[in-house]
Amino acid sequence: MIFRQLFDAESFTYTYLIGDEQTGQAALIDPVIGKTNEYLVLLEQLRLTLMVVMDTHTHADHITALGALRDKTGCKTMLGQQAVATCVTDNFSAGDRILIGDLRLEVLYTPGHTNDSYSFYLLAGDQPMLFSGDTLLIRGTGRTDFQNGDARQQYHSLFNVLLKFPDRTLVYPGHDYKGWTVSTVGEEKAHNPRLQVTDEQAYVDLMGSLHLPNPAMMDVAVPANQACGVIGD
């Protein structure tokens, strides 16, 4: 497998490139529109063909490159079935498998940050990897106070879905604001302050007490992303 974690310093977004060396097929998770040309250069240099791009959810803090990459490469574009965007070529839902050559991404429905939040699980050799979007962050979790967010659903997504994977599973989040690039399920169970609650109600109370300001780009990014980042879609 060819694997690259790519960082957008404007929105602190992580984008993931997953390529299958045998077949030359590749996918991008959570690409950012301003980086579109850099992704295409990297894919070409790695001799990979972009087959599919997907967002873990409809983002509120950056504009997706789904539409731009589709227009430039003809790749499939995917969002979860709850997403409002009608511009994608395909939707995924819980239990689906997305094939990238011989690699297999398992689709996990993990609502809470938004109602269209998904995570992806990949077993690479004997190393389990979890692409956790904005559901599970490194020492944090995604806010649940807009875009049909729901702390009760997120509690379930965290404790009954993501944290059920083995402790050594690598956790690759959708963002990190302090410069950390990866964690593990075991580390997050032990040291993520939001995961030390005693029960669902305590988590709901914790998330309800945050009172965060809206993301600066929210009013632009959400409608843009509902059009796959391309005006006129």
Next chain:
Amino acid sequence: MIFRQLFDAESFTYTYLIGDEQTGQAALIDPVIGKTNEYLVLLEQLRLTLMVVMDTHTHADHITALGALRDKTGCKTMLGQQAVATCVTDNFSAGDRILIGDLRLEVLYTPGHTNDSYSFYLLAGDQPMLFSGDTLLIRGTGRTDFQNGDARQQYHSLFNVLLKFPDRTLVYPGHDYKGWTVSTVGEEKAHNPRLQVTDEQAYVDLMGSLHLPNPAMMDVAVPANQACGVIGD
């Protein structure tokens, strides 16, 4: 092995945490002073004891955490033998081996960006890894126009030292300004524009034509780093 790549968004510096799971011993390469407390929290959470911190060279663009980490943990601090800093506890030179529990970092002298520029090679399982400082960057190389830099020496460091490692060797640089986190020796040989020169003189001419402005922090960072980042050292 426990491995973490950490990013400082102010100076676009990558810091590397290398830990040996068997013995709990750890090292940090190129730590940034503003992140000192975060490193200590992460080390504690991963149950690692910091044994040694080293800089690949005397940095001009950020202030090192060598002195702060030494003061807080009692760890060894290391720079190359050419470094002016007398505050370090130890110096390394070409061919040395730095032990981190059962892990072994091989010390490579790679002058050119500065005259105290080193790289480190680590074989983790069957995966070779190169910590290339500011000598080899992803699709770039470190400038050679100050701090006793020398394009001729850097050509030798690149072509006769770093690029001699197997193509599949992972390259972890000291910085990246476009959000790329890792490369390989093979990728850099094929696609790094600075490495497409025909000979040493062409490389010297290329580096001589760059006319880069000095780093914003240079006048502060170099003297601070010659004191291991701690005023009064």
